[in-house]
Amino acid sequence: MSTDLTAHPHAGTELHRYAEALLTNLAAGATSSGMPTKPIDVPGYWLAPAVEALTLLMDGEEALEPLARAAQRDEQRTALFLCLALAVAGQGDQIHASWLGIAFGELSLDRPVTHGQRALWLAAARGAYGPAGKIFVLRKLDAVASATASEPDRWLRALTPDDPSTVVPPSLSDFPGLAELPELAEPVQAAAQLTRLRDRCAEITSVRENIGGNREGARGNPAGPPGERTTAQNEGTPGNPAGPAARNGGNPTGSPDGPAARNEGNPADPLEDPAAWSDGEPLTVLRHLIGSNEVEGPMSSLGGHLLSDLQPGSHRYQAAIALHVAAPIVRTAAESLVQATQVTPPESVVMPILGHRVTLRPEGPDAESLAAAEERISIDGTPVRGRPWLAYALLALGAVALVIALAIPVALPLAALGLILAAVGGHRLWRRRKREQADAEYVVAQLSELREMAQGAVWALHEYAREAEVRAQTATSDLAELTRLLRRGPRAG
Numbered sequence: 001m002s003t004d005l006t007a008h009p010h011a012g013t014e015l016h017r018y019a020e021a022l023l024t025n026l027a028a029g030a031t032s033s034g035m036p037t038k039p040i041d042v043p044g045y046w047l048a049p050a051v052e053a054l055t056l057l058m059d060g061e062e063a064l065e066p067l068a069r070a071a072q073r074d075e076q077r078t079a080l081f082l083c084l085a086l087a088v089a090g091q092g093d094q095i096h097a098s099w100l101g102i103a104f105g106e107l108s109l110d111r112p113v114t115h116g117q118r119a120l121w122l123a124a125a126r127g128a129y130g131p132a133g134k135i136f137v138l139r140k141l142d143a144v145a146s147a148t149a150s151e152p153d154r155w156l157r158a159l160t161p162d163d164p165s166t167v168v169p170p171s172l173s174d175f176p177g178l179a180e181l182p183e184l185a186e187p188v189q190a191a192a193q194l195t196r197l198r199d200r201c202a203e204i205t206s207v208r209e210n211i212g213g214n215r216e217g218a219r220g221n222p223a224g225p226p227g228e229r230t231t232a233q234n235e236g237t238p239g240n241p242a243g244p245a246a247r248n249g250g251n252p253t254g255s256p257d258g259p260a261a262r263n264e265g266n267p268a269d270p271l272e273d274p275a276a277w278s279d280g281e282p283l284t285v286l287r288h289l290i291g292s293n294e295v296e297g298p299m300s301s302l303g304g305h306l307l308s309d310l311q312p313g314s315h316r317y318q319a320a321i322a323l324h325v326a327a328p329i330v331r332t333a334a335e336s337l338v339q340a341t342q343v344t345p346p347e348s349v350v351m352p353i354l355g356h357r358v359t360l361r362p363e364g365p366d367a368e369s370l371a372a373a374e375e376r377i378s379i380d381g382t383p384v385r386g387r388p389w390l391a392y393a394l395l396a397l398g399a400v401a402l403v404i405a406l407a408i409p410v411a412l413p414l415a416a417l418g419l420i421l422a423a424v425g426g427h428r429l430w431r432r433r434k435r436e437q438a439d440a441e442y443v444v445a446q447l448s449e450l451r452e453m454a455q456g457a458v459w460a461l462h463e464y465a466r467e468a469e470v471r472a473q474t475a476t477s478d479l480a481e482l483t484r485l486l487r488r489g490p491r492a493g
Contacts, residue, residue, distance in 0.1 A: 015042055019051055019290040023283065026089045046074035047290060050081050057086065057094050079103035080116050081289050084282045087128035095129060100136050107144045112299040119285040121305075125317040134321070141325045144302060152333035155326055158310040160196040167192045169471075171463035175351070178457060183346045184464065190340035191471045197334060198478045200312070201485045204319045327486040334482050341475040345465045353453050354446060360461060365454040374447055381443035391428035398422030 042048060049070035056063035070078040080103035086094045104120050107113065113121075123129065124137040167188050172179040179185060300308070308314065309322035323330065348361045356373035359366035401418025408414075 015045075015048055015051075016291050019047060020287070022051060022055070023085070023088070023286055023290070026085060044073060046070045046078050047081075049073070050078045053078075054082060054085050057082070058089055058091060076102055076105070077289060080120070081286065083129075084116075084119055084123065084286050084289075087123040088282055088286065090128075092123070092128035092133065093130060095133075097132065097136060100124075100129065100133060104137075104140060107140055107302060109144055109302060113302055113305055115281070115285050115288065115299060118299060118305065119281040121321075122281050122315075122318060125321045126315070127317065138321060138324060141302070141306075141321070152329055152336065154307060155310070155329050156193070156197065156333050158307045159200050159323075159330065160193055161312065163192070163196075169464065169467055171460050171467050175453075175457050175460050177352055178349070178460060178464075181349055181351070183349065187341045187343050187468065187471065190337045191475050194334060194337040194341070194475055194478050194482075197330070197337070198482045198485070201323060201330070201482055204316065204323050205485045205488050323486070331483060331486055334479055338472075338475045338479045341468075342472045345461070345468050349461070351457055353457070354450055356450070358450075358454050360454065360458050362458070362462065362465075364458055365451075370451070370454060373450055377446045377450060378443050381446060382439050388429060388432050391425045391432070394421045394425030394428070398425060 047070075049066040053063040053066040053070060056066065067078070079099045083092075083095050083099055083103045086092050100120065104117055105114070107117065121137055121141075124133040127134065129136070166176075166179060166185060168176060168179040169188050172184070179188070299305075306322045306326055309318040310326065314322075348359055348366070350357050350359050350369075352358075353373065354377070356376055357369065358373050359369040398418045398421035401414050401421060404414055404418075406415070
């Protein structure tokens, strides 16, 4: 077991500075050639021999002795340090599968994922350890992730966030009210979501990653492909005190390329550019391991990480692994969407037309509901105004005034008043008549529009039924394509 550095504060400070400088060089893409040959060793502490082993491995030299010392002091931290540091340096091919097993430990649904596990997860997802390293992480996740496969809607929302807008099929474009009816909208929404799900899975699984994810590429690494070197997963056990050192016999030595050649990768690839790790989880955990800083905040659960990795905007390599792990529940959710699209269109629907509920059937609008709507339009369009008593009174007063003016010749002004009163009364009657004509015309227009819209909606429902058959066939095809994509899994090359 490792000891703390309280007994050797000065040496511990110097060791941390050395390790921090080394990590800075790794993150910047530099080599270890400019560093001192050996860091200051603190008795009983694992970091100095681990750093020494790292520099030797990066230089292509044998590191059995420092690896043995570091593993004896703290096997788990040594393995985690070497796995992450070599990944940041772009030399993940140097690790052995047993190192990953020791560093990763065991996942559990009862505990959050540790920062170290998440860092190894991310590094493997980005291809830092080649296809074999990715398979290792997938097996670790698969071993416990099946219990997280619940609430399919959560996984669908992660892959295809809810679209608040209503999807209107072409057949109902002129009748948005029909498109909002749940019995008609749900199959359309399900088909649209299935299409988005298929496209999202195609986007994730179409990623072609750099084989091995390491900078040796195809430049003739004499150690052979990572897949060959990491097949010895049963070499030793995590309890072996020799740890990584006992399995360093496969470490390539005398590589003709050397570390400098490994750093000639294309910067366009995030795995080829060491600066890509500068703000990433692996480098943060490394600095925590050497005591430079603390990893802040609790980690999420396994299901929480998987859901986060599936969301649009997450790193494509992480999404590929998360999709592979969640493939069974995604397939089940997709099958439920297909079933939703295969629902037979209803025999009748109730649609609001001009504010009135009309039942529509394939043979036409329901006569009873249509008659009720027409009656309501007639009643609403013809307001009750009562008799025009004021107009009648004005006409009567005007007539009386004229009679009196004719009977008494000297009352000529009274005759003029009578004419005015009669004119006002007549004008009021004329305006009332015009309003009644306008009301009648409005009712006729509304009744005509009601019948026209009801008949048009019936034809739209016929077209919707024809589209439903095509939509169900398309959904079946989308499910087949989605199943093929999920079976493909994350691509290693």
